[in-house]
Amino acid sequence: MQKSKIEWTDYTWNPIKGLCPHDCWYCYARKVYERFGWNTEMRFELHDPKAIDKLHRQNIPDGSKVFVCSTFELFHPEVPKTWRKDIFDTIKLNPKITFQILTKLPQHIDRPMPDNVWLGVSVTQGSDEGWSRIYDLSRAKAKLKFISFEPLLGLLNQSLISNAVDFDWFIFGRLTGHGKEHDPDKRWIEPAVDYFRGYKKPVFLKNNLKEIWGEPLIQEFPREE
Numbered sequence: 001m002q003k004s005k006i007e008w009t010d011y012t013w014n015p016i017k018g019l020c021p022h023d024c025w026y027c028y029a030r031k032v033y034e035r036f037g038w039n040t041e042m043r044f045e046l047h048d049p050k051a052i053d054k055l056h057r058q059n060i061p062d063g064s065k066v067f068v069c070s071t072f073e074l075f076h077p078e079v080p081k082t083w084r085k086d087i088f089d090t091i092k093l094n095p096k097i098t099f100q101i102l103t104k105l106p107q108h109i110d111r112p113m114p115d116n117v118w119l120g121v122s123v124t125q126g127s128d129e130g131w132s133r134i135y136d137l138s139r140a141k142a143k144l145k146f147i148s149f150e151p152l153l154g155l156l157n158q159s160l161i162s163n164a165v166d167f168d169w170f171i172f173g174r175l176t177g178h179g180k181e182h183d184p185d186k187r188w189i190e191p192a193v194d195y196f197r198g199y200k201k202p203v204f205l206k207n208n209l210k211e212i213w214g215e216p217l218i219q220e221f222p223r224e225e
Contacts, residue, residue, distance in 0.1 A: 001058055001066065007219065008171055008204050009067040009100055011060060015087055016072045016079065018042035042078065046086045062096035065118075074101060075108040084110070091117060098224075102148055106136035113142035118169070118222075120146035125154025134164055144168045144222060149192070150206065151175030152184040161192045169222040170196050173206035186212050193218065 001013045019040040060066065068074065068091075074084065091099045092114050102120045103109070113119050119142035123130040137145055147164055149156065150173030164170070172189055175182040189212070193203050202220035205213055 001060065004067060004070075006067060006070070007207055008065075008221070010064045011066045012070040013066050013068050013099075014071050015046045015090075016042065016044055016069055016074070016083065018072075044080075044083045044086075046083070046090070060094070060097055063098070065098045065100055067100045067102070069101070073103065073105055075103050075105045075110070077108060081110065088114065104133070106133055106140060109136070109140045113140070115143045117142055118144045118146060120148050120169075120171075122148050122150065123156075123160075123164075124149070124151055126157040126160045127154070130156075130160060131163075134160065137167070144224065146170065146222070149173070151182065152188060153182055155185075155188050156192050158191065158195075161195050165196060165199050165201065167201075169202050169204070171204045171206065172209060174208050174212065176208055183212060184209075189213065 001011050004010060004012045006012070017039070019042070068087065073079070074087070088111065095114075095116050098116055098118060099114075100118045100120065101113070102122060104122050106121050109119075119137070119140060121133040121137045123133055134147070137147070145167045146169035147167055148171040150171060152172060152174060170192070172193070174184055189205075189209070193205075196203050197218075202222050203218050204220055205217040207217065210217060
């Protein structure tokens, strides 16, 4: 586990190492692996007692937010269920820490989430894929659910926004590391932000939107009951 520069979390925890088989075309982790020549083989570090001991000795403060598998798709079919079991067992052993899980494959969620999990899906535009992820998230069992519109690559239509409003938190961000040709238009973001906030839902605009949105950025977190 390590301190994170991601604004909406405190730490990242990546017990699954190697290149993610989901292979998003914009994956920043793949570029890092290639740059440093890291081992790309998929492997699980919680099998190593030293890794478990190191995790427990870090003394993560109560109330911290931990982004789980920030560089890997936890619910990918190639990830063994035993690995997920070990991850969720660790989550349950730390009830005073909030674990944030973000997936692009919510159709493969295979268990109800512990109460200290925030469960989210990535939606990049108002496509059929975005619709299906929202639908699958609605069927998942989790105390708090969120959507990350990052990277936002296209317009979000009003019907998608309306169907998403029942969730608990909404993150927006742009694609980084690929120049500005994929930057979202502010007009793609404003209607969604206004709609969600009209329903008193928290919205978080990442720092990489400053040039597009302007300042101050809205950076709200959900209230846990």
